[in-house]
Amino acid sequence: MNSIHQLSLFDHLHDFDRSDQLQRLEAILSLFDEASFLETLRRRRGHGRNDYSTHYLWRVFLSFFFLEHDVMVSLLREINRNTELRWLLGGAMTSRAPSESAMSRFLKNLQDFLPELRELFIRQREELARWLPDFGKHTAIDSKILASRALTSTDRQRDGRRDVDATWGVKRYYGIGEDGREWESVKKTFGYKLHLLVDS
Numbered sequence: 001m002n003s004i005h006q007l008s009l010f011d012h013l014h015d016f017d018r019s020d021q022l023q024r025l026e027a028i029l030s031l032f033d034e035a036s037f038l039e040t041l042r043r044r045r046g047h048g049r050n051d052y053s054t055h056y057l058w059r060v061f062l063s064f065f066f067l068e069h070d071v072m073v074s075l076l077r078e079i080n081r082n083t084e085l086r087w088l089l090g091g092a093m094t095s096r097a098p099s100e101s102a103m104s105r106f107l108k109n110l111q112d113f114l115p116e117l118r119e120l121f122i123r124q125r126e127e128l129a130r131w132l133p134d135f136g137k138h139t140a141i142d143s144k145i146l147a148s149r150a151l152t153s154t155d156r157q158r159d160g161r162r163d164v165d166a167t168w169g170v171k172r173y174y175g176i177g178e179d180g181r182e183w184e185s186v187k188k189t190f191g192y193k194l195h196l197l198v199d200s
Contacts, residue, residue, distance in 0.1 A: 025066050026088055029059060033127070037113070037120050044109065052098045056090035057106045060098055063089060071149075072103055132199075140200040145171055148191040166191050 041054045060079065069075040079086050079097035086095065098106075110117065129135040148166035171193075173185040 021067070022084060022088060025063060028066060029062060029088070031124070031127075032062070032120075033123055034058065034120060037116055040113065040116060041109070044112075052102055053090060057098055057103065059089040060103065061106065061110070072107075073100055076100065076103065135199055138200045139197055141195070141197050144194045144196065145169065145187070145189045146192040146194050147189050150190065152190060169193055 038054050038058060041058070045054065060075065063085075064072060064075050067075060067078070069078070076097040076099075079089065079091070086092075086097065091097070148163045150163040150166055153164075153167065168188060168190050169192075171187050171189070173187070175183055177183055
């Protein structure tokens with residue numbers, strides 16, 4: 001027998017003790033000038049499935065990085081649990097998080113708009129420079145290992161289901177212990193090395 005979930009107007013009240021994290025997320029999302037880019041995505045969608053708005057999917061995509069989730073499915077679970085986060089990203093009280101398949105299709109479509117994404121990034125950078133006159137005057141550089149979900153390399157063709165670009169890399173860490181002796185730790189990871197040049 002099918003069951004029907006009974007919604008209550010009061011189910012979400014405990015979520016509205018807004019956390020500092022959600023306040024920061026709201027502030028960051030408000031800074032993006034993505035209207036023209038989202039219109040391009042909407043035209044690409046055409047008369048296809050429209051279970052979730054492009055605006056909603058885009059904000060879920062951005063929040064994935066800010067909320068520091070390792071995999072998309074964990075973010076989708078959080079959105080389902082947290083009514084205020086769902087509202088902030090563009091969902092309604094009675095809606096759910098986008099399905100895994102919907103996010104997978106959206107992320108795949110984004111790969112066709114890399115030039116537009118780069119243009120959006122440049123516009124955001126220029127806007128930041130307008131507010132921070134010394135932006136870029138002093139910089140710092142660092143690197144970070146990004147582990148792949150794959151276990152090893154593959155010769156199979158790229159089809160969106162496997163990582164064909166990751167390689168094995170080694171990073172060495174050095175330090176001095178409490179006993180005054182120098183130590184070295186070697187970490188071998190299958191994935192990528194990200195180099196960051198940031199304003200300091």
